[in-house]
Amino acid sequence: MRQTPESGAEPLQNVRPSPRLLAPFATDPGKSRGRRIAEPPSSTRTPFQRDRDRIVHSSAFRRLTHKTQVFITTEGDHYRSRLTHSLEVAQVAGSIARVLSLDEDLTEALALSHDFGHTPFGHEGERILDDLMAGYGGFDHNVQAYRIVTRLERRYAHFDGLNLTYEMLEGLVKHNGPPSPDGPFMAEAELEDLDLTSEASLEAQIAAISDDIAYDCHDIDDGLRACILTFEVLREVPLVATVIDEVDAEAPGLVPVRRTHEIVRRLLTRMIEDVIAETIRRMARAGVATARDVARHRGRLVAFSEEMALAEKALKRLLYRELYRDSDVLAAREKAGRVVRELFEVFASDPALLPADWRVEADSEARRLRRTCDYIAGMTDRFALGEHRRLVGGTPDLG
Incomplete structure (x- = not known):
């Protein structure tokens, strides 16, 4: 039977999200500055929970399923896409935020949306669009993420974008430091x-450094799976060599897939625990006690220790040399870049080929080309390949 207030049920309008015990230096959802377009508060969710949920339900989030991380998504079902990477970043970030008693919802929302602005085919697509838009402001995936959540998503009746909180928008703009x-x-x-x-x-x-942690560790996994990286090559990095030796001593004779997983998960743990310990040290040294202290502090408080930072840079150098610059990876990227460039040229030369809701009146060439850039940047890998086959032909095989 449906309950009524008279029968003892509490009216929904009187329900409020349960407060969490946050550290005084956390971003408090109860003190949010709100949104550009004022909305009634939710009776069941904090402002940052609503931000996270809007991100998960957005079109941009779904498109990450078929966007390249390192390997073109046509190359195999088990390699990471932008979506799986973003989920892994959110898991790492949430783990760190939880230990430090920070707002997990805001942290996860930032992690889940940090790659919204990436083009099809990863950094190669970004490089091509930046080159093509050089005379009109260029292209930057972080800026594009901001454009998506403030303008390009069109789902709501009363505003463009997702109308996220100011804290969320500032986090997107400043997660790599003040612009x-x-x-x-x-x-x-x-x-x-x-x-x-x-x-x-x-x-x-935390969202920013979690991106690095997830990228480093999971690119090892994908690189080993693709047989581009080897365990012996990875031993060139002392940190990784130590972990490999530890795994081999504790569980000798593991098949490669189990050996890989053990190595990757232990590297993740080491990096996460190092960040937590170093962040606590830096905050204590700086006398950080409130969120205002965090804002006033100059420089990163969330960071690797000096020793781990050196190890992480060594790992990045090895991945760049052995994985990102691998001849097969580079060949696929070059073909993918050609797809993006030729699509842009086709749409730029004939804007009528754009879907009706993406066309704009040609009041300026800059605005028209930016609209073309926005449309291509939002494409998934497979949609871009399909459009190239339809409009250009001679589409390269990226597998």
């Missing part, structure tokens, strides 16, 4: 209501 006065973000409209000079929140800093 440079002459950087790509400065060409964006609607930045004047954001605090761009202070340091990013701890939640945003």
